Amino acid sequence: MMMFQVKRKLTNGWTLIFAAAQVIRKLKKRYMLFFLMLLRGRIIMDTIYDILSSLDRHQSKKAVLATIIHVYGSSYRKEGTSMVIFEDSTYTGVLTAGCLEADLIERSKTLLKQKQAFQLYTYDLRSENDLSWGRGAGCNGRIQIILEPIDQLFQEQLFTLYDHLRNGRPVLSIRKLSLDYSKIERTFIPYEYEERTKRWFGQQIDGADDFLCAPKPYKKYSGLRKKNKDDLEFQQLYWPQPNLYIIGAGVDAKPLADTASRTGFQVHIIDWRPALCNKEYFPSVSHFHIRSFDQGFQDIGMTPLDSVMVMTHQFEQDKEALRDLRHRDLFYLGVLGPKKRTTRLLEGERPAGNLDSPAGLDIAAEGPNEIAISILAKVIGRMRKEGEQPHA
Structure with missing residues (x-):
């Protein structure tokens, strides 16, 4: 097991890294990558927000959206993962561990000069001896990628998608692709959890009404299917950034807020004390x-x-x-402290199914930093379990 070599400087960054090292020492090998990715902020975000933000900042540049639409076997990233490639070869997001990005940049430049609505490419990364894609990628999978030039209409649709996500609405995207690459139709269906919505934007596609019922929270959904001899259809569900509400602005809330912010959560602090519930005390x-x-x-x-x-x-x-929260339909409700204390807090009422007490993954965590990691691991693990989708 690899160990961290760190000096115990009591800065926020080093303290958190040292805490993570202690956590990893207690875990089985299969959990190590999970926690390392958590620290690097790679668990929650699939870069869709970074992509849309980047497009917003560089509206004057021509660009291509590259998206994995099918995976055969295993790959570094899964269906629905995207990156945006600009005409000057800069890009935001990644689809592989560096195996294909250079090739995709060149193909995107070519596509921007052509009149095609999109292009599909299939990359076979299964052979460890295949030197075509990064000296033997060995990813044990074959991936299909769509490249879409971002014209004015598509850009407007993407910015509308961005607005819905920032307002907490999941959005289903449906793309209908002609097999001669001449035409692509897109429709987007935003969801409200309080009511079924019939608001959609983009082109109306036959069968889109079948998807008007809001999906189960954090369900992963992306899939490619052949509609007929002339068309393919790719469906993808985008989720808004998850919110984490921290009730209590104590000193141990700081590492939880910091780590959650880096990991892609929108963090909210709720407290009755103005001296603690502020930007100076919680800069992230x-x-x-x-x-x-x-x-x-x-x-x-x-x-x-x-x-x-x-x-x-x-x-x-x-x-x-808890008098208010225990009756709410929440994805996760954690309570710090032992189960007996939580039982007393609930005043004899049976806890809701989403209540987690003691909060966090059971890793024998010690101190605020390890506890923060265990709590986020539990939340993220639950999100991943709820969102599981079988792959080919």
Whole structure:
């Protein structure tokens, strides 16, 4: 097992890395990569927000969107993963571990000079001796990638997608592709969890109405199918950034907020103390709610996609918060402290199925940094389990 060589400097970064090293020492080998990726901020985000943000910043540049639409076997990234490639060879996002990006850049430049609506390419990475794609990629898979030039209409659709995601709405994208590469039709269906929505944007595609029912939270859905002898259809479900509400602005909330922010969560701090619930105390957080908990949280707008962590360390405050939260439809509800304490907090009421107490993955965590890692691991693990999708 590889060990970290670090000096125990008490800066936020080094303290967190040292804490992660202690966690990894306690874990079986199969968990090591998971935690290393968590620290690097690669677990939650599939770069769709980075891509859309990059497009927003560089609207004057011609660009191509590259997306994996099918995987045969295994690959570094899965169906639905995208990257944007600009005319000056800069790009945001990756589809492989560096095996194909240079080739995709050259193909994108060529496509921008042509009149085709899109192009499909298949890369076989299964052979360890295949020197074509990065000196023997050995990924044990074959991947199919679509390249789409971003014209004005597609750019407008992508920015509308971005707006929906930033407003907490998952969006289903459906692309209908002609096999002669001459035509592509796109429709986008945003979802509301409070009601079934019939708002869609883009071209109307036959059968799109079948997808108007909101999906299960964090379900992964992407798939390619042949509609008829002339057309393919690719469907992809985009999820908004997950929200993590931290109830309590204590010192141990800091590493949880910092790590969650780096990992792709929108972090909200809720506390009754203005001196603690602020940007100076939590520099990585942008959302603060100063309130008495007896007000409840109705006006904050928590949804079935949101995770909440209760950690005020004050029994009466935790109890007041849980009085409201335990009846809410939340994705995850964690309570810091032993199970017996949580039982008392619930005042004899049976806990909801989403309640996690003691909160976090059982790794015998010690100290605020390890506890933060264990909590995020539990939330992310639950998201991945809920979103599991079989692959070919």
